[in-house]
Amino acid sequence: MPNKLVEQEAKRRVMEDLLNALLAEELLDGLQMLTPSACDELAESYDVFAAAWNLLCSEAAATDKAGAGADLAGALIGLWRLDGAGTAVVFGLRRSVVQRWRCTPEAVVAASVVDGRARLLSPPELMRLVADSHAEAAGIHPEGTAVFIDMLQQTVAQIAWSMERSHPYSALLSLPPDRALLSLERYAAGRDRPFHPVAKAKLGWERDECGRFTAEAGQPIRLRWMAVRRDRLLSGDDAANVLPQSLLLSAVEQQELEKELTQRGLNGTHIVLPVHPWQMEAMLPQRLRPELDSGVCVPLDIEAGTFYATSSVRSLMSLDDEPSRHVKLPLGIRSLGGLRYLSAIKMMNGVRAEGLLRQARQLDPVLNERLYLCEEGRWWALKPQDNDLFADDPRHLSALIRTYPAELMSDNRKRLVPMSALAADSRQALLLAEWLQLRGLPNTAEAALELFREIAETFGELSLRLLRFGLVPEAHGQNAVLVLQEGRVCGLLLRDHDALRVHVPWLHAEGLADPEYLLRPGVPNSLYHDSPPQLIAFFQMLGIHVNLFSIMDSLSNAYSLSEERMWTELKEALQTALKRAALPELQEAVISSCLFKDESWPWKQVVRPLLAQTAKVPGSMPYGKGEMPNPLRAARLEEVPYAAH
Template sequence: MKTGATEPSARRETTAVRSLAEERVLFDLVGALLAENVCGIAERAVEVQREGELFLRVDMEPMRYLLIPVRAASMTAYRCRSADLVEVQIGEHGEAVSARLNPLQLMRRVKELAAARNESLPGLAVFEADLHTAILHTELSMRAICEQAEAGVDPFESFAAAERYASFRDRPFHPTARVKGGFSADDYRSYCAEYGAEICLRWLAVRRSVLTFGAGTAAGEAADLVLDRAERARLRESFVRAGISEADYLALPVHPWQLERVILTQFVPEIEARDFIPLDFVGGAFQATSSVRSLVPKRETNDHLKLPIGIISLGARRVLPALYMLNGERGQRLLAQAVERDQVLASTLALCDEGIWWAYHLPGSDLFEDRPRHLSALIRRYPDLEAGDQLLPMSALCVDSLPQEGHLFDRWLKHRGEAVTKRAICDLFQEVCTAFFSAALRLLRLGVLPEMHGQNVVLRLRAGRVVGLLLRDHDTVRLHLPWMRACGLDDPGYIVKPDRPNSLYNDRPDGLIYYLQTLCISVNLYAILDALSRAYSIDEAELWQVVRQTLAEGLNEVPFAAEQRAILDRELFERQVWPTKLLITPLLQQSGPAGASMPAGSGTTINPLCRAELTS
């Protein structure tokens, strides 16, 4: 009797969570379709009012139309307002709602629009499969979120807890961000940050002659930095059992999924040639971050780990090529030089050391080859903090309200001894923006701009106050050489593919400012702003005024040259449109296998700072 009573309840719960997962994916999908005008959907849309609510009507053939509930937004013309997106049939006796559409059904209607325009979407089948997976993985994530809320884990408790918390949003506004292609449901629970599971590393002995390594490896070998004394002793014993010497072989940590699914199946020639020797040793306990391949150690150490893992996320494999780490070293040196040029940066901006790495690379082979990128390891060394200081990834601030609790600002303000009021929320948001813009603008003046989205930027807190930033992941530090040279900075000498466009070198200053507008503001700060607006029922326009005011004040405090200031004023405040990074169009246009970089594209959107000025 008890079993029979609980089974229907469990099924209802599963159905409810699946429905919520579909809604989350649908919200982001509708937003991207409209913002990017995929297959002309935004061009066909007409505003209509129904019972005082705003909708978009998109006519379809034959005798049908979509009715999309929307609201006006600041960065785009519209945002999805609810999941009640329906298809209406027009008959001789009037209109009738025929279906409420889920994400996959909506994409079938988009496919109809593409056919009507004779538009090719080579990546559509893969994207539809990703949408299906996105719903499944979002459901898994939401279940973990409920477990987290019930457990009452505090993101201020530890850096690992903060990273786990940050993973609950993933890439903001992207409908397939949750997809970890290649993971089963069990894999997702075992290796994604939301579940906080312990990940125990596997180890591979790699012939030293087939490895290249970073400039910082004098700090020690991977086992020295990752394992404790007892584990290192057990590792040495596994070398003895394998009949190999440490003089000839280096022990590299491997993600357990990567070893079983990739190394043991796709690198049989290397194993047969004894260039790779799987060791009968498991050691080193870690937890995943939202990037999946970056891992936080369970023991107390500043040495974190980044490993390749051959899943597909956002249209790219999460591998770790030697090329990226070589360019990361160059980017790190450039950032260190930039920090030396500015007294404020010197006291407020810290860098992770990412020069300690090893990668499979045959002598004389091409750095752009696909195969070697599946075996490598990078030690990400965090700087020492002052006693009591805390680290909080900016991505944690864009997490939606969790069950039974509010936004992270609730907890943060409580730590500061402040009441949760609208004024306190806006002031705390301004504090975050001030620290963020101070670092970004001072680097920009020097002709340098890292990829400062929420996952790469970590807030440094002291007694609950933002005292600076920490940057990590230095392989895409972009630059504009004329501004750099004017400040005495040298070309880092990035390795780029000959005769291919790259985003590291920007010939025009507005090319560098593009990354301030997109990754820094439209992705990072807007995701935080959006979460705050919904969690606390604050009008988006009010929070955009905070962004505009803080940015303007930051520009005034940084000693830009007159020419630089004129360009920034024009690009940031005067133009009616801004550039935007496309989310799903590059995926729909993608053909061929996934590479190591996410497919990219640019479009235009409304300048939110112009709107903020109008509403101030």
């Protein structure tokens, strides 16, 4: 694809997610919905509007001529006017189940100013106008606004770089289990977190770093190693009698590493941790200056261990002798509004969460048979000098070795499919087409719906069985992995356990104990929830909206299925899942009410939390929750007449 077309498509993708988020989070104050005929009438009286409307029409005609199917005649038009600035902004709208309005897929936004000139807006330009219109609004800070606009610009650039490196889709499910998983991680990385306008932005990386260290780049990454004095090292219980290099390196590589330790006089006094090569060069010299100067930390010269980035970027996978072992390493880049460091606190909480999940498996035969868990108890981290586990700098030197169940990685009949990979291509659903072929099914809408029901029923049932115990994993598409056996969904694998949400009374009712998570005093947390609906909200936001709906959206576009049809299919699948889960009466009543009866539905905000950020950058994605009408209650989309909204 020529560079100009790549840039245009990158802008379109970002604008679609941005505009939909602005609509959902009600950041376009004064927005009006007009029919095309009403726009024609308005254009006769207002030159400023006429210029923007004419440009939007010409762009739609050009898109339709190119075969993209743009059709303003069947759409409503969003008119957002900033009268004081003499500006009119217009774009196509479509009715939606998940929010009242979504933009049309071509996501073209035209604007004109008082002198009659019109132009197409880029995502940063639109966001600047939105930010200016909320200049005095509470919860919107100049620092957060400036960073977010910069992230939009960098997202466009990094999506374009990713597209330039992309290859035509090839049969991924036919590869051996380990290579299939890595290839699907790369495929999923093409979209990253769905519906998030700045998901692809990795602040701190430019074209060269993205070409070396992202999943879609597919480049081998040679691990660096840091020797850390034993008395300044924390570790998980499962790591007490094992060294990181013994789990990650070949025998020859281990010998080479031991040789350098001996030559430097560090054998016996220090333990070596793997370090991402970018982190070693770009971050640790400034973050760990006292430890480096004092010899607490000694960077080694050796490069040992060849790994490849997965879609999360900081989790790396090997294709050598032990593909079941991945290593998660901190990175001092900013992504999704947070720094990608890796704290001891997070890993400690992850171990406690994993223990709860394993206990739940033992109490439920279906979970025991069909729910798989990665082992995440082997971790190491630099101990802060003052024992402050919430200190910033030590979080930049740590490592977690994640082990996948051996039966999943060694069985050639099985494949691991990150659910995010099923939403990676929001236009063509190429992975699903290959899956249909593998199952001997035609590549049709009805067959695609058959697979979707299989996905939703399995994911839904296992999630609801965990809810019975008061547990909700962070089951967005990157953490939730489908287990296929000969093309059929036979289970679900969970990884990255440190954000397991709990409702303690339901834990106690099933004989489970409070995990006693370690939390920063005085800071709100999202791990404990006082009421069942608060806990269930995270299943709705992450499991359904971010995960399942992104798959539904991809299928809707690829197979010309209406949103309404997709939500109807999901509702039936979740009702089947709830019946199969056979929950106690109390839990079933509460869950059924939240999913199928309540008028409102929790909505995960993405733009407002980023605009609210100040100079302090958190270690995870900023959180915000809004509401929308319950999409599982929607019967038919209402016909909406020409009116201001």
